[in-house]
Amino acid sequence: MVQKKSLDNRSPGLRVPVIPRAPRSARKRSLHKNTADGRNICAIELLACLAGKLLQETESSASNTASEGNDQLSLPKNALQDQFQGEDKSLKSEGQGSCEDGLFILEQASEDNQQKDFLKRSPEVESGALWDRSSVYTNSSCLEKENSDDKSVIISKSGFVVSGDLNSDKLVAVKEQVPDETFLKDSMADCAETPCFPNAFSSRQNIGMVLDRKDDDENFPRFYKSSSTKLKPYKPSSHIVNGRIRKLSTSKNTKVAPLRKDTKPSKSGTGRKVSNQKRRPFYSRERYQQHGFLQQRRKVFDGSCIVTSDGVLSSESDSTSHQIGVNGETMVSSLGLGDRASFEAKNPQVKISIKSFKIPELSIDVPETATVGSLKRTIMEAVTTILGGGLHVGVLLRGKKIHDDNRTLLQTGISSKENLDTLGFILESSLTQSHPSSITPQDSTCTLPCHIPEQLKGSLDKPVSDSEACDSASNPANLTGTCNDIVDSTHELTVSSNTDNATDKPLSDSRALVPVPEINPEPLAIVPANQKGKHPELSHRRIRRPFSVSEVEALVQAVEQLGTGRWRDVKLRAFENADHRTYVDLKDKWKTLVHTASIAPQQRRGEPVPQDLLDRVLSAHSYWSQHQSKQNGKASGRMAQTPPKMIKANAVPENVITDIGG
DNA sequence: CTTAGGG
């Protein structure tokens, strides 16, 4: 068909190309809640937190005077206020000069001691209750690039640290308002929905990054206003669930929709949709407020929670499980286990609590003329990039990296007490890990230790269970059950997950799926943080996910039975659980299969598809070409049995091929 | 939202 590409004359209701990620992300969201990809996601969780912080920061800056006592910036109010303004100013006016001051505090939460206190008193931390005292900052990280003509500012060195203590006197708050607040929100929303620790930890999360609260802030409207032109085109999405697809999507992890109800962009078409799952607002901010700091946001998923800083990453607690504490500094873990572990279960749970993760070193060059806002976005982008997919977890035991992902913890020795003392985890950046020789984790600048508080065992006098899911935290006995029950039951594997699960791909492959075990992860599209490239398209493009043989098999079979004109049915029949495969994808795949089958084997590329499958493809294709599956509709059932198979049986109809002509 | 096709 002739297609018009004229974009000039667009009618209202188009996408909003202007907004970097909004459109696609929205679409992606719906499809990508795949349960399976949790693994690579912890990173995303972190990102979500970062995003949240960033956003908060933004908020607070927008309403710095207005929000008293509210939960905005978690910085010790007045204490830093002046400093903020001063620094802020200098930062703006003098450009990067002030960077040397130290860090960019996106947010700081509570005082350290408080934090610890809290920890000590919270045995429940391990069971899911958590707090987040996240702080993202780069310390001593702003350096002026002297050699550079453009005097770019490099933010790197220590990179971002999620957690840690802050020296309040060295804080530099970046308060510039970020024009793209929507973007931030979006990012957050995106991140928020990513499941974390799919299996071991419950995945379905109900993150409640609260964004909506801005509604009451007069300053915000400006943001929206400025970007309103972008948003306007969107037609208010009807929150109406749309039939079938909707059903599919909701069956998986539900999406978290953009907070602004009125500005929620919605794109229809590919089957990626956004459902308006209301976020669960965080409650208990008051608790923090009474301590003098502003509310802190926390992320809570059913059963498992991730603390973004000084926190705990935990799975459901289990009285019989081993607990592994990883000390970030030494990358050593401590074991706190129930004595009965060995008796209790055949498969004791190994509990891992991670205090915090650092984000790999980040280098960002930005022209001095860049705005703080753009800086933020750039950083966000970089962080997103890293966390989105360029990051994977490394497991160290006795300082040695464990590469065999297939071994069980037991086999690896991670379940024995002695070894637990030397267990460590690191985050490695695939993107920066260009150095082939990153054998020694400790030396690699790309590796990051994670921290696990040792104070986990403290006694709790102040219940802090936060998630509704884990509300029973006060009752440890129930906690486990509660959280476990909540473990997302929607984890589903794609039909083919086992066959071609990309085994770890070369790190060099920027699109590489994060080396995640078992299931095809659904990482964010990774885009190198090249400030140079600045791909406009950096925007969005789903990652490429070659069909595995098993998927092809499933597809072929479905088509044999249903015909080629009922992709939706095919999808439902064979890929209902493969969120990332839309009917369009299936249709496209079929198209390519037909083509592939019709060309010489030598010309085929990619993972080879068994010839017999291709034969079936041709058979089915020819059959349905003549039988118009769609028209007949009903007949499908009956026809299905006879046609394809018969044909297939006898032959590789070469004639058929030709007449089809691809 | 689905299909069907071109890009």
Place this chain on the structure above:
DNA sequence: CCCTAAG
């Protein structure tokens, strides 16, 4: 995979 035009 993306994007559109058409039902």
